[in-house]
Amino acid sequence: MSDSVDSLRDHLAPINDLESAAAVLAWDQETFMPDGGAEARARQLSTLQSMAHEQFVADETGELLDRAEEATKQADPLDDGASLVRVTRRDYERARRVPSSLVAELSKATSEAKQAWKKGREEDDFSIFAPHLETLVDLSVEKAEAIGYDDEPYDALLEEFEPGLSTAEVTDTFETLREDLVPLVDAIADRPQLDDDLLHRSYPQDKQKQFGERVLADLGYDFDRGRQDVSAHPFTTSFSVDDVRITTRYDEEYLPSAFFSMIHEGGHALYEQGIDPALDRTPLADGASLGVHESQARLWENHVGRGRPFWTHYFPQLKDAFPDALGDADLDSFYRAINRVEPSLIRVEADEVTYNLHVMLRFELERGLISGEVDVNELPARWNAAMDDYLGVVPDTDANGVLQDVHWSMGSFGYFPTYTLGTLTAAQLMEAAEHDLSNLHRRLAEGEFGPLLDWLRTHVHQHGRKLTAPQLLDRITGNELSAEAWLRYAREKFGALYDLSQSPSE
C-alpha cells in the first residue's frame, strides 16, 4: 500500500477510535447506566461526536485524500486502499457541505424534538410535537439543499443511509410491491386465521436466554467477540470487528418477542463480525447500506428463523426447554403460530407480511413532508387514512398512530424505507444462495448453518462498505433492487400457510 494511503488511514484511525468510544458509551447508556448518569453521558457523547466530526471535516483530511486519490487512481476499485479513498471522499464531501451552524441547529432541534415527541406520545397530543417536527423538516430540507441532489431533496437524505439509490427507484419498487401486497393481505384476511395461543404461555426468561444464545452460537455468532445484554429496545452495536454486541428484551408471556429479536440482531451482528479484519478501524468497517444491513437481519430472522426447516431442527429442543408451555404442541402448529399474519397498528409488532405496508406508509408521508406536498398539521389524518387504505385498521389514538416511532423526532428522514429495502434484498440474496448452495433447506433442517453463513461472508460481509448496495446486488444476482423475489417468497410461504388457492379473492 502506498505511503499516502497509509497516511490517510493513520489520520482516520483515531477518528474511528472516537466513534467507537462513543458507541461504547451509547451501549452502556442503554444497558447498564444508572439513571443519574444521563446528564453527564449526554455531554460526553456530544464531546466525542463533535471531536470526531471536527477532525474528519478538517482541511487536513481533504489534503490527505487528494494525495491518496492520486496514488490509487490506477488501482482496482475493490483494492482496500482505493475503496478507502472512494468511500472517505464520499463521506467527506457530504460532511463538508453541511455548515457547522446547521449541524449545531439540527443537534439542538432534535434534542428538543425528542423530548416533545415523548411528551406528545405520553399525552396522546400530536400538537405538542408538531411545531418541533416542522422545524426538523425545514432544517432537513436546508441540509438537503446544502448537500445537493439530482431530482428532489429527499434524494440527499436517503443517500446518507442508501448510497447510490434514488428516491425514484425506491418509489418504483415500493409501487410494484404495494400493488401485489395489498391484495395478498386482503386474501389472507379472508381465510381462517392461524392460531397462535401457544405462543402466549409462560416462558421463563432464563430459559429463553439459554435457548436463544445456544441458537445464536449455532448460527455462527461468536460470543468471544460479542455478548448479549438487555435493553428497552433491541439493537446491535460494534466497537471493532472483534467486539460486536447485541441486546434484547424479554416477554415471559410471549415467546417470539425475545427469540426473533435475538435472531434479527444476530443477523446484524454476523454481518459486523464478518467484515474483513483488514478494514477494521477504517470507514470501510460498516455495512454497505442500512438496507443491506437490514437484509442480513431479515434473512436470518425470517427466511431462516421463521422457516419450517429451522424448526424441524430446533422444535424438539424448544420443547425440551419449555416442557410446560409446549408439551402438547407439535411442529406444524408451532410453525403456523409464528407465521400468523394480522394487520395491526404498531410497526414493531407487525408480522413479516404487513410490516412492509407500515414502512411504505411512512416513506410516502416523509417524502411528502420533505417535498412540501404533505403539511405537518395534516399528518395525523393522512396517517390514519393510509392505515385504513393499506391495512384496513385505523389507530384509536395518535399515540398508536403517527406518534409511535422515534425516527422523525431524531430528524432521521430517509431511514424508514431501509427496513423494506432490507426485506426485499434479503429475498433476492436468498434466491441467489439457494441457487448456489445445493440442498440449502435440507441443510438448515439439519442445523447446518455454516454453508449459508460462509456464502454470506464471501458475497456480502467481508466487503464492508467497499461496494454500495446496488453494486453488491448486481455482483451477486445480476439484478437491480426488485420486489419480485420477496413477492415470490411471500406468495409461496403464506399461500401454503393460509391455503390461498382456496381463497375466493385469489
Place this chain on the structure above:
Amino acid sequence: MSDSVDSLRDHLAPINDLESAAAVLAWDQETFMPDGGAEARARQLSTLQSMAHEQFVADETGELLDRAEEATKQADPLDDGASLVRVTRRDYERARRVPSSLVAELSKATSEAKQAWKKGREEDDFSIFAPHLETLVDLSVEKAEAIGYDDEPYDALLEEFEPGLSTAEVTDTFETLREDLVPLVDAIADRPQLDDDLLHRSYPQDKQKQFGERVLADLGYDFDRGRQDVSAHPFTTSFSVDDVRITTRYDEEYLPSAFFSMIHEGGHALYEQGIDPALDRTPLADGASLGVHESQARLWENHVGRGRPFWTHYFPQLKDAFPDALGDADLDSFYRAINRVEPSLIRVEADEVTYNLHVMLRFELERGLISGEVDVNELPARWNAAMDDYLGVVPDTDANGVLQDVHWSMGSFGYFPTYTLGTLTAAQLMEAAEHDLSNLHRRLAEGEFGPLLDWLRTHVHQHGRKLTAPQLLDRITGNELSAEAWLRYAREKFGALYDLSQSPSE
C-alpha cells in the same frame, strides 16, 4: 465567576469528558468486554488518553490559566474558581515538565513490563521481569528529574498521588508506626489464635450480593447514581458525581472476601458521590489524594464494617440471609472471626493489622530502587529478608513474594504508601468524628449511618481536590499526618480481642 475562569473551565470540560469516556471504556474492559475486544480497546483507550493529554498540555491551557490566575488572585483559596486555577496550575506544570518523548517511552515500557511481569509471575521467575523493572526505574528517575523535587527523586513521584507530602514525612510516620506495630503483631502471635472457621462455610453468591447491596444502600451509597458489577479485581470508578460504580468478586466459600471489598469500594464511592456537584466535569472532582481516598475506604471497611456496633445491628440480618452457615454462630464468635490477625504472604489477603507491614516493606524497597540504594537484582532477597523481619514469614516463591503486586510493572512508584496513609488518616478522621458526634458508636449499633456520612460529606467529600491531604487533616484535626490515632485504635481493639493485658510480651 469571572469570564476568564469560565473560559478556563470551558476549555477543561471536553478534556474531562475524554477522561470520563476512557473511564467508561476501562470499566467495560474489566466487567463485560468479550476477550476478542481487547486489542481494539487498547487502541481506543490510548487514543482517548493521548488526546486528553495533548489538549491539556497545549499552550492554550497555559494562556487561559495565566488570565484566570490574574482574575482570582484576590479570591478566597476555597473559592471554586481560585481552587480550579490552583489545582489546574499544579497539574499543568507537572504535565508540561515531562517531555512527550518520555511519556511515550514510559507508556511503551510499562506495556512491555506488564506482560513480562505476568509471565514472570506465572513461571515464578523474577529474572523475566527484572530487566523491565530496571528500565522502569531508570525512566521514573528521569521523570522525577524532569519534574523536579526538594530532597530526593522519590518526592516527585509521590507528589503525583499525595500532593503536599514529602518522602521524609512519610518515612518518619512509617518509622513511628513500625516501632509499635511489629511488637503488637508479635504480642498477638503469642496469644491463642481466634477461630474463623465459620467464615469458611457455604455462602451462596446471590445472597451475598443481596445482603451486601442492602448494606451499601444503608450506608448511603446511591444506586440511582451508581451500580455494582463483578470483576477479577474490585475497583471504584467515576464517570461524573452522578455515575460512580463499584465492582467486587465473590468467593462462595469465604464470606469476608466480597463483603468487605464491597464496603471498601463503597467507601471510595461515597467519597466520589459526595463531591460538590458544582465541581463536576472539572479537575477538582476527584479525591484530595490517593491516601485520603483510601482513608474513606478504610474508615467504612474497618472502623465501621469490622466494628462490634456494626454487627450488633447487622448480625441478626446476616444470620437470616445465611441460616445454614450461621445457624449456630453468635455475634461474639463472628466478631472475633472477622478480626483474626495472622501474618501472611499476600498483601491483598492481609488483615487490618499486618496489612501495614506489607505496605511499609514495599515503600522502603521502592524508595531504595529510586534512590539507587536498592539494586533490582537484589530485590527478591531484600523482600524475603524484610518479610521475615516484619512478619516472621518468608515467601516460598517469588510469585508469592516480590512478584505478587502489579504496581511496579505499571511504573507506579509512590503509590504503595498511600494504602497505609489512608489507614492512618482514617483513624485520625474517626477520632475527630467521635469527638464531634455524640454517641457515634451507639448510633452505628442502631444502623444509623447518616450522621457519620453527613460529617464526612461536610468535612471531606464535598471539597474534592480543593484542599490537599495535609490541609484537610489540619482543618479537621488541627494535626499533621500521624500514626498515633491508628495505634491507639489498634491497641484498644486488638488488645481486647486478643486479651493482650495477659500476654507475656506486653
